[in-house]
Amino acid sequence: MPSLHNPSQNHLLAALPPAEFERVFPHLELVPMALGKVLYEPGGQLHNAYFPTTAIVSLHYVMQSGASAESAGVGNEGVVGISLFMGGNTTPSSAVVQIAGHAYRLDARLLKEEFDRAGLMQHLLLRYTQALITQMSQTAACNRHHTVEQQLCRWLLLTVDRVPSHEVVMTQELIASMLGVRREGIVESAGRLQRAGFISYRRGHIAVLDRSGLETRACECYAVVKKELSRLLSDVLYRQSSDAVAA
Amino acid sequence: MPSLHNPSQNHLLAALPPAEFERVFPHLELVPMALGKVLYEPGGQLHNAYFPTTAIVSLHYVMQSGASAESAGVGNEGVVGISLFMGGNTTPSSAVVQIAGHAYRLDARLLKEEFDRAGLMQHLLLRYTQALITQMSQTAACNRHHTVEQQLCRWLLLTVDRVPSHEVVMTQELIASMLGVRREGIVESAGRLQRAGFISYRRGHIAVLDRSGLETRACECYAVVKKELSRLLSDVLYRQSSDAVAA
DNA sequence: CGGCGTCTGTGCGCCAACGCACAGATGTCC
């Protein structure tokens, strides 16, 4: 029986060929990610990369006014800390834990070293970054043109896709701040979705009952992001879901 | 006297150390970029990278409804064709020439080769990509929270920063479609800016008269993007503005 | 089990931006 926690729960780590995996494995440290934990603040130095397994991290920008908006989320499909290998070491955005869970932490220097070996790790990281870019540019367009309800559906779908169950632990207040809209707007949209039987919620817990229902109400952005992610990473998934290596 | 056109007009090419520059120089081809020319369509294969000198290219997403929104612009500070070295070879966005001018074209395979040498070219391209990511995530937040007038100011500033003169050739209709807003909204905002004496325009030509005036009306997003670009690329600018190498 | 903090729900007035329709101005091309 495989251990409860396993680096292969993260798709990028799972995709590494044995040799590369063995090299980073000893340096991966499982860390709990508490809700609201700030992985980095705008301009702050970043010392570690995080490969989420069950946690989800939100990359977002906080304006001078205090208003904020998410540009992308990172779950078990990706890694937090792009700027470590892209070269800047920091960004003007923040990264905050949005769904509590776990992640594997890797020292910044080791990640950079592995990246510079120009092996599959580099390839994977670059591909993932490309997928992240798609997500951000899609978010930009979505923020411009789509309704709160459409965006809520997109957000819910992207979120449940990254957690093991069909329930997410999250208040409507928090969802509102992720999307950069008013809480009341979320209340209204969520109410409609509940009445339609697509979701059900109670104080901080939202359960998705009907995925395909949500998809009909979501904007195209959800599908675009998912499709691009699978296109970019599907052909490089080696060991995908083998649990064999974990101790 | 240096020739009229020169690869060093592009900041990335200008930043290459002599050895690397000499290697790509013979393969750079100067091409005119006509207004409205489509460099790539969503999903289409990309065969060349473009290093703009006087042209500006808009990266944007067109929705099913036909509405569109720009996620970033690329001028002489960057390169069009990120996905060539990031790994996807294509993206769901389009790239369209927004300000006519010139660019140096480089074959996709050669760019990839140069990238894989892991020299300064790779470093530069990754840094630039990081700056592009900042621009996109900022655009996402900006679309959510800022007024049309603020966004128009941001856009005008980013655009004039990339052209030699203080005038841009562009109809209000086109600006509206870049920002993803109604033309009437641009008419109104531009009218206010003109009455304030910050700009002056006539049928397809907009002249910036008072940069700092525009900056006071722009949102913080302009400053963030500019600052991040200079932070990421300033410490790698070798040959910056030496014209010596061009034939 | 009772109290309290937090989360959820609702009802306003308000405003930026939308969509549409049409009038006027400007430049270009024969």
Added chain:
DNA sequence: GGACATCTGTGCGTTGGCGCACAGACGCCG
């Protein structure tokens, strides 16, 4: 220089989302 396409300007009514204020509900913790 006259005709025409295109770009710019204006005036509606409509609406999605905002900001605020407050009422109710839930669930935890002592």
